Amino acid sequence: MLCRLGHLGLVVAALVSGASARPLARAAPVRSPQASPAASAAAAETKHRPSATVTAIVAPARIDARELKALTGDPVLGKADRIDGDERKGVVAFTFDDGPNPETTPQVIDALEKYNVPATFFIVTQRIAGRHGEGGRELVHREIDAGFIVGSHSVSHKNLRHAASEQLTREIDASIKALAAEADRPIGMFRAPYGALNTAGRARLKKLGLTEAFWSVDTRDWMAHSPSRLRKKVISMIKADGGGVVLMHDVKWITAEVIAGVLDDLEAENCARLASQREPILPVSIHYFLKDGKTPRAIPASVEQRTAAYEAALPERCAKRPPVTTAARPASRSVAMPTTKPDIQPSSGPVTRPEAVSAAKPAGKRVNKHADK
Numbered sequence: 001m002l003c004r005l006g007h008l009g010l011v012v013a014a015l016v017s018g019a020s021a022r023p024l025a026r027a028a029p030v031r032s033p034q035a036s037p038a039a040s041a042a043a044a045e046t047k048h049r050p051s052a053t054v055t056a057i058v059a060p061a062r063i064d065a066r067e068l069k070a071l072t073g074d075p076v077l078g079k080a081d082r083i084d085g086d087e088r089k090g091v092v093a094f095t096f097d098d099g100p101n102p103e104t105t106p107q108v109i110d111a112l113e114k115y116n117v118p119a120t121f122f123i124v125t126q127r128i129a130g131r132h133g134e135g136g137r138e139l140v141h142r143e144i145d146a147g148f149i150v151g152s153h154s155v156s157h158k159n160l161r162h163a164a165s166e167q168l169t170r171e172i173d174a175s176i177k178a179l180a181a182e183a184d185r186p187i188g189m190f191r192a193p194y195g196a197l198n199t200a201g202r203a204r205l206k207k208l209g210l211t212e213a214f215w216s217v218d219t220r221d222w223m224a225h226s227p228s229r230l231r232k233k234v235i236s237m238i239k240a241d242g243g244g245v246v247l248m249h250d251v252k253w254i255t256a257e258v259i260a261g262v263l264d265d266l267e268a269e270n271c272a273r274l275a276s277q278r279e280p281i282l283p284v285s286i287h288y289f290l291k292d293g294k295t296p297r298a299i300p301a302s303v304e305q306r307t308a309a310y311e312a313a314l315p316e317r318c319a320k321r322p323p324v325t326t327a328a329r330p331a332s333r334s335v336a337m338p339t340t341k342p343d344i345q346p347s348s349g350p351v352t353r354p355e356a357v358s359a360a361k362p363a364g365k366r367v368n369k370h371a372d373k
Contacts, residue, residue: 074188085216085245151189
């Protein structure tokens with residue numbers, strides 16, 4: 001089976017372009033028709049036209065979907081060391097797991113676009129499979145068209161901490177095949193469900209050339225119940241860490257509800273930093289956290305331009321924000337102290353504070369900070 005990869009135009013595609021299997025296409029309600037003879041003739045005429053015109057007309061190269069290394073051959077995102085989120089300070093990358101969900105993901109995308117914030121979506125590919133996955137497939141295309149990155153989050157979100165070879169094939173290899181076909185491009189990143197992956201799993205990623213993506217800011221949005229508390233928690237964690245890789249879940253209603261507020265809080269924080277001549281915490285693509293050994297990987301020019309555009313537009317956005325108001329404290333009342341001691345009989349026993357009579361709460365259960373729901 002073949003897959004068209006027009007977006008990157010990888011050189012590796014040419015090695016298998018002569019294969020005779022059926023090409024992979026985006027899973028869509030209507031399959032694209034084959035090129036007509038007239039279209040083929042028009043393509044032939046482009047040999048004498050400028051190269052930009054040729055690129056727009058000539059059909060993209062093809063690769064063999066049976067060759068997994070071709071489906072993971074992303075020269076920009078692939079084959080990097082594991083991302084932990086502490087590789088840089090002063091920048092923050094937002095990542096969203098478990099989607100897409102037609103009921104919540106659109107609201108997340110809307111907020112990201114409103115604030116011009118890049119993001120990476122790690123896809124559970126059973127959500128884009130079959131007749132019921134049509135809405136999910138459309139969202140994957142929307143994410144890509146908006147300039148967001150998509151990576152694999154397995155097929156069915158199984159815990160891979162103790163996975164045998166057969167399960168790794170079902171969850172990693174199959175997810176790459178499905179997502180690469182739908183995205184029309186190779187997939188360079190994988191995030192294990194719950195962040196759990198054994199030695200065999202990491203060896204599989206290395207063999208395929210996939211970059212494992214972890215995180216440093218675990219919002220635990222999947223267990224949150226209060227939108228206001230979650231919103232405060234996320235911005236507080238970002239400020240405390242000076243940025244990092246933020247883990248959230250676009251399938252959760254609470255995340256869809258608070259993400260715009262979180263991004264607004266980040267903008268407000270950056271405006272305050274500008275006003276006090278401090279460096280902002282810039283929202284960036286996950287590219288900024290890629291490294292090879294101790295060497296940070298070069299940032300693509302288009303990615304740098306997007307970051308620069310956000311920073312350049314920040315002063316104007318700050319000027320348009322409503323002024324920050326501080327709630328005035330009520331004036332304190334002066335209470336007249338008694339001139340004589342009150343007539344209080346001494347207690348025959350120790351005085352018990354009101355709060356001491358409440359039942360003691362059991363100690364909270366310690367949770368692995370790297371657990372990803």
